[in-house]
Amino acid sequence: MNKTVKTIREAIELSGLKNGMTVSFHHHLRNGDYVLNMVMEQISALGIRDINVNASSLFDVHAPLIDHIKKGTVTGIAANYIAAGLGRHFSDGVLEKPIEFRTHGGRPTDIALGRTPIDVAFIAAPTADTMGNCSGKYGKSACGSLGYAFADAMYAKKVVVITDNLVPYPMQDWSISENFVDFVVSVDSIGDPKGIVSGTTRITRDPVGLVMASHAAKVIEASGLLKDGFSFQTGAGGASLAVSKFLKDIMLREGIQGSFGLGGITGYLVDMLQAGCFRNLLDVQCFDLAAVESIKNDPRHQEISSLQYASTLGRGAAVNNLDVVILGATEIDTDFNVNVHTDSNGYIMGGSGGHSDTAAGAKLSMIIAPMFRARLPIVTDRVNCISTPGKDIDVLVTQGGIAVNPRREDLREKLSAAGLPVIDIHDLKAKTEKITGTPEKLVKGDKVVANIISRDGELLDRIYNVAK
Numbered sequence: 001m002n003k004t005v006k007t008i009r010e011a012i013e014l015s016g017l018k019n020g021m022t023v024s025f026h027h028h029l030r031n032g033d034y035v036l037n038m039v040m041e042q043i044s045a046l047g048i049r050d051i052n053v054n055a056s057s058l059f060d061v062h063a064p065l066i067d068h069i070k071k072g073t074v075t076g077i078a079a080n081y082i083a084a085g086l087g088r089h090f091s092d093g094v095l096e097k098p099i100e101f102r103t104h105g106g107r108p109t110d111i112a113l114g115r116t117p118i119d120v121a122f123i124a125a126p127t128a129d130t131m132g133n134c135s136g137k138y139g140k141s142a143c144g145s146l147g148y149a150f151a152d153a154m155y156a157k158k159v160v161v162i163t164d165n166l167v168p169y170p171m172q173d174w175s176i177s178e179n180f181v182d183f184v185v186s187v188d189s190i191g192d193p194k195g196i197v198s199g200t201t202r203i204t205r206d207p208v209g210l211v212m213a214s215h216a217a218k219v220i221e222a223s224g225l226l227k228d229g230f231s232f233q234t235g236a237g238g239a240s241l242a243v244s245k246f247l248k249d250i251m252l253r254e255g256i257q258g259s260f261g262l263g264g265i266t267g268y269l270v271d272m273l274q275a276g277c278f279r280n281l282l283d284v285q286c287f288d289l290a291a292v293e294s295i296k297n298d299p300r301h302q303e304i305s306s307l308q309y310a311s312t313l314g315r316g317a318a319v320n321n322l323d324v325v326i327l328g329a330t331e332i333d334t335d336f337n338v339n340v341h342t343d344s345n346g347y348i349m350g351g352s353g354g355h356s357d358t359a360a361g362a363k364l365s366m367i368i369a370p371m372f373r374a375r376l377p378i379v380t381d382r383v384n385c386i387s388t389p390g391k392d393i394d395v396l397v398t399q400g401g402i403a404v405n406p407r408r409e410d411l412r413e414k415l416s417a418a419g420l421p422v423i424d425i426h427d428l429k430a431k432t433e434k435i436t437g438t439p440e441k442l443v444k445g446d447k448v449v450a451n452i453i454s455r456d457g458e459l460l461d462r463i464y465n466v467a468k
Protein backbone atom coordinates (compact mmCIF):
# COMPACT_ATOMS: atom_id res chain seq x y z
CA MET A 1 0.00 0.00 0.00
CA ASN A 2 1.09 3.56 -0.62
CA LYS A 3 -0.53 6.98 -0.75
CA THR A 4 1.26 8.41 -3.75
CA VAL A 5 -0.65 10.10 -6.56
CA LYS A 6 0.81 11.32 -9.82
CA THR A 7 0.14 15.05 -9.73
CA ILE A 8 -0.83 17.95 -7.47
CA ARG A 9 -3.99 18.35 -9.55
CA GLU A 10 -4.98 14.74 -8.84
CA ALA A 11 -4.35 15.23 -5.11
CA ILE A 12 -6.55 18.34 -5.10
CA GLU A 13 -9.36 16.47 -6.85
CA LEU A 14 -9.09 13.48 -4.48
CA SER A 15 -9.10 15.80 -1.46
CA GLY A 16 -12.58 17.00 -2.32
CA LEU A 17 -11.62 20.67 -2.32
CA LYS A 18 -14.62 22.85 -3.22
CA ASN A 19 -15.53 26.51 -3.54
CA GLY A 20 -15.33 28.40 -0.27
CA MET A 21 -13.00 25.96 1.51
CA THR A 22 -9.72 26.68 3.33
CA VAL A 23 -6.27 25.47 2.34
CA SER A 24 -3.12 25.83 4.40
CA PHE A 25 0.63 26.05 3.90
CA HIS A 26 3.73 26.34 6.08
CA HIS A 27 6.61 28.74 5.48
CA HIS A 28 9.78 26.82 6.31
CA LEU A 29 11.17 27.36 2.80
CA ARG A 30 10.34 31.08 3.08
CA ASN A 31 11.33 33.01 -0.02
CA GLY A 32 12.49 29.79 -1.66
CA ASP A 33 9.08 28.09 -1.51
CA TYR A 34 7.56 26.73 -4.75
CA VAL A 35 4.71 24.70 -3.28
CA LEU A 36 2.12 27.38 -2.52
CA ASN A 37 2.32 28.76 -6.05
CA MET A 38 2.16 25.31 -7.66
CA VAL A 39 -0.89 24.34 -5.62
CA MET A 40 -2.75 27.61 -6.18
CA GLU A 41 -2.08 27.44 -9.92
CA GLN A 42 -3.81 24.05 -10.06
CA ILE A 43 -6.70 25.18 -7.85
CA SER A 44 -7.25 28.10 -10.21
CA ALA A 45 -7.01 25.85 -13.30
CA LEU A 46 -9.71 23.60 -11.81
CA GLY A 47 -12.03 26.62 -11.57
CA ILE A 48 -12.31 26.43 -7.79
CA ARG A 49 -13.10 29.84 -6.30
CA ASP A 50 -13.58 31.71 -3.03
CA ILE A 51 -10.67 29.91 -1.36
CA ASN A 52 -9.28 30.97 2.01
CA VAL A 53 -5.50 30.65 2.32
CA ASN A 54 -4.22 30.04 5.85
CA ALA A 55 -0.43 30.23 5.71
CA SER A 56 1.91 30.44 8.67
CA SER A 57 3.69 33.19 6.71
CA LEU A 58 3.75 34.65 3.21
CA PHE A 59 6.78 35.92 1.32
CA ASP A 60 7.34 37.91 -1.84
CA VAL A 61 7.89 34.68 -3.80
CA HIS A 62 4.15 34.20 -3.33
CA ALA A 63 3.32 37.26 -5.45
CA PRO A 64 1.09 35.18 -7.82
CA LEU A 65 -1.46 35.21 -4.99
CA ILE A 66 -2.35 38.75 -6.02
CA ASP A 67 -3.55 37.56 -9.44
CA HIS A 68 -5.53 34.75 -7.78
CA ILE A 69 -7.19 37.37 -5.58
CA LYS A 70 -8.04 39.57 -8.56
CA LYS A 71 -9.56 36.56 -10.38
CA GLY A 72 -11.64 35.53 -7.36
CA THR A 73 -9.81 32.26 -6.73
CA VAL A 74 -8.69 33.57 -3.34
CA THR A 75 -10.96 35.72 -1.19
CA GLY A 76 -9.49 35.27 2.30
CA ILE A 77 -5.99 35.37 3.79
CA ALA A 78 -4.77 34.40 7.25
CA ALA A 79 -1.08 34.60 8.14
CA ASN A 80 1.33 35.34 10.96
CA TYR A 81 3.68 37.39 8.79
CA ILE A 82 3.49 38.97 5.32
CA ALA A 83 6.57 40.31 3.54
CA ALA A 84 6.73 43.90 2.33
CA GLY A 85 6.24 43.30 -1.41
CA LEU A 86 2.95 41.47 -0.88
CA GLY A 87 2.11 43.80 1.97
CA ARG A 88 1.93 46.86 -0.27
CA HIS A 89 -0.80 45.22 -2.36
CA PHE A 90 -2.79 44.33 0.73
CA SER A 91 -2.30 47.82 2.17
CA ASP A 92 -3.75 49.21 -1.06
CA GLY A 93 -6.89 47.15 -0.46
CA VAL A 94 -6.55 44.44 -3.14
CA LEU A 95 -8.37 41.97 -0.88
CA GLU A 96 -12.01 42.69 -0.12
CA LYS A 97 -12.01 41.00 3.31
CA PRO A 98 -9.48 41.98 5.99
CA ILE A 99 -6.47 39.74 6.42
CA GLU A 100 -6.42 37.90 9.74
CA PHE A 101 -3.01 38.22 11.39
CA ARG A 102 -2.27 35.77 14.19
CA THR A 103 0.82 34.89 16.18
CA HIS A 104 2.93 31.78 15.84
CA GLY A 105 1.28 30.49 19.01
CA GLY A 106 -2.21 31.78 18.27
CA ARG A 107 -2.46 30.15 14.83
CA PRO A 108 -2.04 26.52 15.94
CA THR A 109 -4.22 27.18 18.98
CA ASP A 110 -7.07 28.42 16.81
CA ILE A 111 -6.60 25.50 14.42
CA ALA A 112 -6.68 23.00 17.28
CA LEU A 113 -9.79 24.60 18.82
CA GLY A 114 -11.63 24.61 15.49
CA ARG A 115 -11.84 28.40 15.28
CA THR A 116 -10.02 28.33 11.94
CA PRO A 117 -10.73 24.89 10.45
CA ILE A 118 -8.56 23.70 7.55
CA ASP A 119 -10.10 21.63 4.79
CA VAL A 120 -6.89 20.67 2.98
CA ALA A 121 -3.33 21.17 4.25
CA PHE A 122 -0.48 21.11 1.73
CA ILE A 123 2.83 20.29 3.39
CA ALA A 124 6.10 20.94 1.57
CA ALA A 125 8.33 18.09 2.75
CA PRO A 126 12.00 17.88 1.74
CA THR A 127 11.83 14.11 2.30
CA ALA A 128 8.82 11.78 2.52
CA ASP A 129 8.09 8.10 2.09
CA THR A 130 5.26 6.53 0.14
CA MET A 131 2.93 6.52 3.17
CA GLY A 132 3.48 10.16 4.05
CA ASN A 133 5.98 10.03 6.90
CA CYS A 134 8.04 13.15 6.27
CA SER A 135 10.84 15.37 7.51
CA GLY A 136 12.51 18.67 6.72
CA LYS A 137 15.98 17.52 7.79
CA TYR A 138 16.99 15.60 4.69
CA GLY A 139 17.03 15.93 0.92
CA LYS A 140 18.17 18.53 -1.60
CA SER A 141 15.56 21.03 -0.29
CA ALA A 142 16.26 20.45 3.41
CA CYS A 143 14.87 23.26 5.57
CA GLY A 144 15.33 21.73 9.03
CA SER A 145 12.42 21.86 11.45
CA LEU A 146 8.84 21.51 10.18
CA GLY A 147 7.46 22.99 13.40
CA TYR A 148 4.77 25.17 11.82
CA ALA A 149 3.29 22.29 9.80
CA PHE A 150 2.44 20.01 12.72
CA ALA A 151 -0.88 21.62 13.65
CA ASP A 152 -1.96 21.65 9.99
CA ALA A 153 -1.18 17.95 9.67
CA MET A 154 -2.88 17.05 12.95
CA TYR A 155 -6.14 18.95 12.48
CA ALA A 156 -6.81 19.41 8.74
CA LYS A 157 -9.58 17.30 7.24
CA LYS A 158 -7.26 16.19 4.43
CA VAL A 159 -3.46 16.37 4.27
CA VAL A 160 -1.33 16.34 1.11
CA VAL A 161 2.44 15.94 1.43
CA ILE A 162 4.41 17.32 -1.52
CA THR A 163 8.06 16.23 -1.75
CA ASP A 164 11.02 16.27 -4.10
CA ASN A 165 12.74 13.37 -2.32
CA LEU A 166 10.43 10.37 -2.21
CA VAL A 167 12.02 7.42 -0.38
CA PRO A 168 10.88 3.85 0.30
CA TYR A 169 8.70 3.10 3.31
CA PRO A 170 9.51 3.48 6.13
CA MET A 171 11.83 6.46 6.14
CA GLN A 172 14.01 6.99 9.19
CA ASP A 173 13.65 9.85 11.67
CA TRP A 174 10.39 11.33 10.41
CA SER A 175 8.84 14.46 11.87
CA ILE A 176 5.20 14.17 10.77
CA SER A 177 3.65 10.72 10.88
CA GLU A 178 1.79 8.89 8.13
CA ASN A 179 -1.18 8.76 10.55
CA PHE A 180 -2.03 12.32 9.56
CA VAL A 181 -1.39 12.10 5.79
CA ASP A 182 -3.88 11.24 3.03
CA PHE A 183 -1.92 11.74 -0.19
CA VAL A 184 1.72 12.05 -1.27
CA VAL A 185 2.88 13.80 -4.45
CA SER A 186 6.42 13.69 -5.81
CA VAL A 187 7.57 16.73 -7.82
CA ASP A 188 10.86 17.86 -9.34
CA SER A 189 11.44 20.60 -6.78
CA ILE A 190 9.57 22.03 -3.79
CA GLY A 191 11.82 25.06 -3.57
CA ASP A 192 15.25 26.63 -3.31
CA PRO A 193 16.79 25.97 0.12
CA LYS A 194 18.95 29.09 -0.25
CA GLY A 195 15.74 31.05 0.11
CA ILE A 196 15.20 29.89 3.68
CA VAL A 197 17.77 32.34 5.02
CA SER A 198 15.96 34.97 7.12
CA GLY A 199 17.57 38.24 8.11
CA THR A 200 21.34 38.51 8.23
CA THR A 201 23.68 35.76 9.34
CA ARG A 202 26.50 38.16 10.21
CA ILE A 203 27.06 40.14 13.36
CA THR A 204 26.67 43.86 12.76
CA ARG A 205 29.76 46.02 12.37
CA ASP A 206 27.71 49.19 12.65
CA PRO A 207 28.94 51.15 15.69
CA VAL A 208 25.35 52.06 16.67
CA GLY A 209 24.29 48.42 16.51
CA LEU A 210 27.28 47.36 18.57
CA VAL A 211 26.51 49.95 21.25
CA MET A 212 22.94 48.70 21.48
CA ALA A 213 24.07 45.08 21.60
CA SER A 214 26.56 45.83 24.35
CA HIS A 215 23.87 47.63 26.36
CA ALA A 216 21.48 44.71 25.83
CA ALA A 217 23.98 42.14 27.09
CA LYS A 218 24.68 44.29 30.16
CA VAL A 219 20.92 44.59 30.82
CA ILE A 220 20.65 40.80 30.82
CA GLU A 221 23.65 40.49 33.11
CA ALA A 222 22.33 43.13 35.51
CA SER A 223 18.85 41.55 35.58
CA GLY A 224 20.14 38.58 37.56
CA LEU A 225 18.78 36.10 35.02
CA LEU A 226 22.14 35.21 33.47
CA LYS A 227 23.06 32.14 35.53
CA ASP A 228 23.12 28.37 35.14
CA GLY A 229 19.87 27.22 33.52
CA PHE A 230 19.48 30.49 31.58
CA SER A 231 17.10 30.29 28.57
CA PHE A 232 17.18 32.64 25.63
CA GLN A 233 15.63 33.57 22.28
CA THR A 234 16.74 36.15 19.77
CA GLY A 235 16.23 36.96 16.10
CA ALA A 236 18.47 36.87 13.05
CA GLY A 237 19.31 40.58 12.71
CA GLY A 238 22.86 41.86 12.89
CA ALA A 239 22.39 43.61 16.26
CA SER A 240 20.60 40.60 17.73
CA LEU A 241 23.47 38.33 16.70
CA ALA A 242 25.87 40.79 18.31
CA VAL A 243 23.93 40.45 21.59
CA SER A 244 24.42 36.70 21.30
CA LYS A 245 28.16 37.19 20.83
CA PHE A 246 28.44 39.41 23.89
CA LEU A 247 26.39 36.90 25.91
CA LYS A 248 28.53 34.04 24.69
CA ASP A 249 31.67 35.83 25.87
CA ILE A 250 30.14 36.46 29.31
CA MET A 251 28.83 32.90 29.65
CA LEU A 252 32.17 31.34 28.71
CA ARG A 253 34.08 33.70 30.98
CA GLU A 254 31.79 33.04 33.96
CA GLY A 255 31.33 29.31 33.26
CA ILE A 256 27.54 29.68 32.84
CA GLN A 257 25.65 26.94 31.01
CA GLY A 258 22.13 27.76 29.93
CA SER A 259 19.29 25.29 29.61
CA PHE A 260 18.10 26.07 26.07
CA GLY A 261 18.06 28.45 23.17
CA LEU A 262 14.66 28.75 21.53
CA GLY A 263 12.73 29.72 18.44
CA GLY A 264 14.03 30.37 14.99
CA ILE A 265 17.53 28.95 15.30
CA THR A 266 20.54 30.59 13.68
CA GLY A 267 24.04 29.32 13.09
CA TYR A 268 25.19 31.57 15.90
CA LEU A 269 22.98 29.78 18.44
CA VAL A 270 24.39 26.54 17.03
CA ASP A 271 27.88 27.90 17.78
CA MET A 272 26.77 28.67 21.36
CA LEU A 273 25.43 25.12 21.73
CA GLN A 274 28.69 23.64 20.50
CA ALA A 275 30.67 25.91 22.83
CA GLY A 276 28.69 24.60 25.81
CA CYS A 277 26.64 27.76 26.45
CA PHE A 278 23.38 25.76 26.21
CA ARG A 279 22.45 22.16 26.86
CA ASN A 280 19.81 22.12 24.12
CA LEU A 281 18.26 24.07 21.27
CA LEU A 282 14.47 23.90 20.79
CA ASP A 283 13.81 24.61 17.13
CA VAL A 284 10.49 25.56 15.56
CA GLN A 285 12.20 26.86 12.39
CA CYS A 286 15.73 27.07 11.02
CA PHE A 287 16.84 30.55 10.00
CA ASP A 288 19.89 29.47 8.00
CA LEU A 289 21.60 26.45 6.49
CA ALA A 290 24.00 26.03 9.42
CA ALA A 291 20.99 25.43 11.64
CA VAL A 292 19.59 22.95 9.08
CA GLU A 293 22.83 20.97 9.22
CA SER A 294 22.88 21.05 13.01
CA ILE A 295 19.33 19.77 13.53
CA LYS A 296 20.09 16.87 11.20
CA ASN A 297 23.22 15.77 13.07
CA ASP A 298 23.06 16.89 16.71
CA PRO A 299 20.50 15.23 19.04
CA ARG A 300 20.77 18.20 21.40
CA HIS A 301 19.19 20.30 18.66
CA GLN A 302 15.53 19.32 18.93
CA GLU A 303 12.59 19.94 16.61
CA ILE A 304 9.40 21.23 18.27
CA SER A 305 5.97 22.06 16.91
CA SER A 306 4.45 25.53 17.00
CA LEU A 307 2.03 24.14 19.59
CA GLN A 308 4.89 23.23 21.90
CA TYR A 309 6.66 26.47 21.04
CA ALA A 310 3.97 29.01 21.92
CA SER A 311 0.40 27.70 22.15
CA THR A 312 -1.93 29.07 24.83
CA LEU A 313 -3.85 25.81 25.19
CA GLY A 314 -2.42 25.37 28.67
CA ARG A 315 -0.62 22.06 28.23
CA GLY A 316 2.81 23.63 28.20
CA ALA A 317 4.68 25.97 25.88
CA ALA A 318 8.40 26.63 25.72
CA VAL A 319 7.93 30.41 25.64
CA ASN A 320 6.60 30.22 29.19
CA ASN A 321 10.00 28.92 30.32
CA LEU A 322 11.99 31.70 28.65
CA ASP A 323 14.19 33.93 30.76
CA VAL A 324 15.08 36.50 28.09
CA VAL A 325 13.88 37.31 24.59
CA ILE A 326 15.44 39.93 22.29
CA LEU A 327 12.90 41.48 19.90
CA GLY A 328 12.75 44.21 17.28
CA ALA A 329 10.28 46.99 16.48
CA THR A 330 9.35 49.35 13.70
CA GLU A 331 7.73 51.59 16.32
CA ILE A 332 7.25 51.62 20.08
CA ASP A 333 5.05 54.11 21.86
CA THR A 334 5.32 55.75 25.26
CA ASP A 335 3.07 53.02 26.70
CA PHE A 336 5.55 50.42 25.36
CA ASN A 337 3.11 49.05 22.75
CA VAL A 338 5.13 47.69 19.81
CA ASN A 339 4.40 47.64 16.09
CA VAL A 340 6.05 45.04 13.85
CA HIS A 341 3.24 44.77 11.27
CA THR A 342 3.62 48.02 9.34
CA ASP A 343 6.31 50.46 8.36
CA SER A 344 6.23 54.13 9.30
CA ASN A 345 4.06 54.87 6.25
CA GLY A 346 1.44 52.33 7.28
CA TYR A 347 2.28 49.64 4.73
CA ILE A 348 2.14 46.02 5.84
CA MET A 349 5.70 44.65 5.94
CA GLY A 350 5.83 41.96 8.61
CA GLY A 351 3.78 40.48 11.40
CA SER A 352 3.97 39.32 14.96
CA GLY A 353 5.26 35.82 14.30
CA GLY A 354 6.44 34.81 17.77
CA HIS A 355 6.94 38.42 18.91
CA SER A 356 3.97 38.74 21.25
CA ASP A 357 4.11 35.06 22.26
CA THR A 358 7.65 35.34 23.56
CA ALA A 359 7.11 38.79 25.05
CA ALA A 360 4.23 37.43 27.11
CA GLY A 361 6.10 34.32 28.19
CA ALA A 362 9.61 35.58 28.98
CA LYS A 363 10.74 36.92 32.33
CA LEU A 364 12.54 39.73 30.49
CA SER A 365 11.29 40.93 27.11
CA MET A 366 13.63 43.42 25.50
CA ILE A 367 13.19 45.58 22.41
CA ILE A 368 16.45 46.54 20.72
CA ALA A 369 16.13 49.28 18.11
CA PRO A 370 17.89 52.46 16.98
CA MET A 371 16.56 55.84 18.10
CA PHE A 372 15.49 56.54 14.52
CA ARG A 373 15.46 55.07 11.03
CA ALA A 374 15.58 57.29 7.93
CA ARG A 375 15.21 60.25 10.30
CA LEU A 376 11.93 58.88 11.69
CA PRO A 377 11.94 58.38 15.47
CA ILE A 378 11.37 54.88 16.84
CA VAL A 379 9.39 56.17 19.84
CA THR A 380 5.99 57.70 19.17
CA ASP A 381 2.94 58.76 21.14
CA ARG A 382 0.91 55.89 19.71
CA VAL A 383 2.04 53.18 17.33
CA ASN A 384 0.16 52.83 14.04
CA CYS A 385 -0.66 49.24 14.91
CA ILE A 386 -0.36 47.33 18.18
CA SER A 387 1.39 44.03 17.48
CA THR A 388 2.49 43.37 21.05
CA PRO A 389 0.81 45.17 23.96
CA GLY A 390 2.96 47.30 26.24
CA LYS A 391 2.11 45.25 29.31
CA ASP A 392 4.33 42.48 27.92
CA ILE A 393 7.38 44.64 27.13
CA ASP A 394 9.95 45.29 29.86
CA VAL A 395 12.69 47.39 28.35
CA LEU A 396 13.70 49.31 25.21
CA VAL A 397 17.42 49.48 24.40
CA THR A 398 18.67 52.20 22.02
CA GLN A 399 22.00 53.90 21.45
CA GLY A 400 20.57 56.92 23.26
CA GLY A 401 19.59 55.17 26.46
CA ILE A 402 17.61 52.35 28.02
CA ALA A 403 13.92 52.92 28.76
CA VAL A 404 12.28 50.64 31.32
CA ASN A 405 8.55 50.00 31.53
CA PRO A 406 7.28 51.74 34.71
CA ARG A 407 5.71 48.48 35.87
CA ARG A 408 9.26 47.08 36.17
CA GLU A 409 10.60 49.37 38.86
CA ASP A 410 12.65 46.43 40.15
CA LEU A 411 14.46 46.20 36.82
CA ARG A 412 15.00 49.95 36.59
CA GLU A 413 16.69 49.89 40.00
CA LYS A 414 18.98 47.01 38.99
CA LEU A 415 20.02 48.71 35.76
CA SER A 416 20.63 52.04 37.47
CA ALA A 417 22.71 50.33 40.15
CA ALA A 418 24.79 48.73 37.40
CA GLY A 419 25.55 52.18 35.96
CA LEU A 420 23.60 51.67 32.76
CA PRO A 421 22.18 54.74 30.96
CA VAL A 422 18.54 54.47 32.04
CA ILE A 423 16.21 57.10 30.57
CA ASP A 424 12.48 57.77 30.80
CA ILE A 425 10.81 56.81 27.50
CA HIS A 426 9.23 60.28 27.19
CA ASP A 427 12.67 61.84 27.56
CA LEU A 428 14.05 59.41 24.98
CA LYS A 429 11.31 60.47 22.59
CA ALA A 430 12.11 64.16 23.12
CA LYS A 431 15.84 63.51 22.77
CA THR A 432 15.28 61.74 19.46
CA GLU A 433 12.97 64.42 18.07
CA LYS A 434 15.63 67.04 18.71
CA ILE A 435 17.63 65.19 16.06
CA THR A 436 14.86 64.18 13.66
CA GLY A 437 12.16 66.76 14.22
CA THR A 438 8.57 65.79 14.98
CA PRO A 439 7.10 63.65 12.20
CA GLU A 440 3.69 64.36 10.73
CA LYS A 441 0.91 62.11 11.94
CA LEU A 442 0.09 59.28 9.53
CA VAL A 443 -3.20 59.75 7.68
CA LYS A 444 -5.02 56.43 7.44
CA GLY A 445 -7.66 55.38 4.94
CA ASP A 446 -11.14 54.26 5.90
CA LYS A 447 -10.92 50.60 4.83
CA VAL A 448 -9.82 47.91 7.28
CA VAL A 449 -7.27 45.77 5.43
CA ALA A 450 -6.18 43.58 8.34
CA ASN A 451 -7.28 42.53 11.80
CA ILE A 452 -4.64 41.79 14.41
CA ILE A 453 -5.74 38.79 16.47
CA SER A 454 -4.02 38.47 19.84
CA ARG A 455 -2.40 35.21 20.93
CA ASP A 456 -5.51 34.64 23.05
CA GLY A 457 -7.81 34.89 20.03
CA GLU A 458 -9.14 38.41 20.69
CA LEU A 459 -9.12 41.41 18.34
CA LEU A 460 -6.08 43.46 19.34
CA ASP A 461 -5.99 46.16 16.65
CA ARG A 462 -6.80 46.94 13.01
CA ILE A 463 -4.72 48.05 10.04
CA TYR A 464 -6.30 50.50 7.58
CA ASN A 465 -5.45 51.07 3.96
CA VAL A 466 -2.83 53.65 3.16
CA ALA A 467 -4.42 56.94 2.17
CA LYS A 468 -3.22 58.24 -1.20
